[in-house]
Amino acid sequence: MEPAISAEGLTKRYGEVTALDGLSISAEPGTVFGLLGPNGAGKSTTVKILTTLTLPDRGQARVAGLDVVSGAAEVRRHIGVVTQRPGTDPQATGRENLVLTGRLHGLARGTARHRADELLERFGLAEAGNRIVRTYSGGMARKLDVAMGLVHHPPVLFLDEPTTGLDPAARADMWAAIADLARGGTTVLLTTHYLEEADQLADQVAIVDHGRVVATGTPDTLKSGLRGDAVVVELAPEAEPAHAEAVLARAGAREITGEARTIRARVDDGAQAVPAVLAALEQAGVAVAAITVARPSLDDVYLRHTGRTLVAA
Structure with a gap:
């Protein structure tokens, strides 16, 4: 079976700064793949390349069986992306945000409304669906961000530091939602600098340092090596x-x-x-x-x- 996400020898420089230095990873379908490392390690740059937001200087990458450079437009139709920064309109309601996202992905109006209702229910936001997003708690707003990334049923979801700034209860809720996505067949690439998060969620982990993968394997395998x-x-x-x-x-x-x-x-x-x-x-x-x-x-x-x-x- 072809990996849902694969990258080989990715290199990216910004002026004198080397963000990626030959990074290679592979994630199987229906799993959570964790990119673990501190800020500046190259995690976000990796996500930008895999989601077609920037081009690699060297190397190749495929997502959902598609080349991220030559098939960029088709890749975008097969992925959901949740960045570190909120992607919602704080002046619109949760339901309005979801319906608009669905329409932007080409869903018919009725289909978009139905999908919005499904996702509000799935993420425990049904009662808050008609509230303006700026009244949401941090955890509720982050759940809505993830829901927006799933509107078009993507087989691959990228989550860039999804729990940063959340309180422990909201973080636990997010962990449960991510695990549920993988059980449902969605491939999730998760970037994080929270060790417990990677240990709890990831089927495979790649530890990234200075733009390179320095260790990879299951959390248990990596720990058993010590x-x-x-x-x-x-x-x-x-x-x-x-x-x-x-x-x-x-x-x-x-x-x-x-x-x-x-x-x-x-x-x-x-x-x-x-x-x-x-x-x-x-x-x-x-x-x-x-x-x-x-x-x-x-x-x-x-x-x-x-x-x-x-x-x-």
Whole structure:
């Protein structure tokens, strides 16, 4: 079966800035594919190329079986796009926004109205359908954005940072809606810098750094590639980070990295290692404010491949 989304060797420069540097990805039909990385990693540029909004300098890409350059017009008929910025008219009602979007996609007036009602019901907005959008909460407005991207039944949907700025409850609602789309057969390409979001939703993840894919696979596969547990040490203000890192290395920790007063390392067994690490730091006179241990996460995967955490990036 041909991938719903594929890209090979995408390169894009803006003046002296290289936004994409040979990026390659592949997403199977009916799955959620997560592009994970910090702002500036190349996620939005990738989406712009795949949605025909900009041309690559080099490389090829296909969406829904169509070349994004030679078949750009047909690609647009097969995709829905939800950008980071709201695409709604805040002075119109939710229903009016959906009907207008349907008409722009060539739906007959009656069909557009029927589709608007379907989507308002599907996203829990039926009671708010006749309200002006500027009265919507952030979560309601974001749901309407996604609904507008689905008016014409696209087989592929692009969601660029869909939950940025949402409160936890609204984010959970959006996660449920995205998972439901994939179960219904829609291919979703999701860009995000939220680790939990990618872990929760994505069937496949590509970690992007400086315009390149540095790791790809299922979240579980990527995490299982990390042996042992993660230990995070928060140093007291008077402690010297370099000294603490040396102590951790002597205590048997590995993959040690430091950011400000936070030191991260990997150990084989966190429950057994933490007492030994604390004892070694105390004996060396390194004051510790807090220490935590956790199973491998996507942040640990990102740290392994880029040398820094996603949050700090």
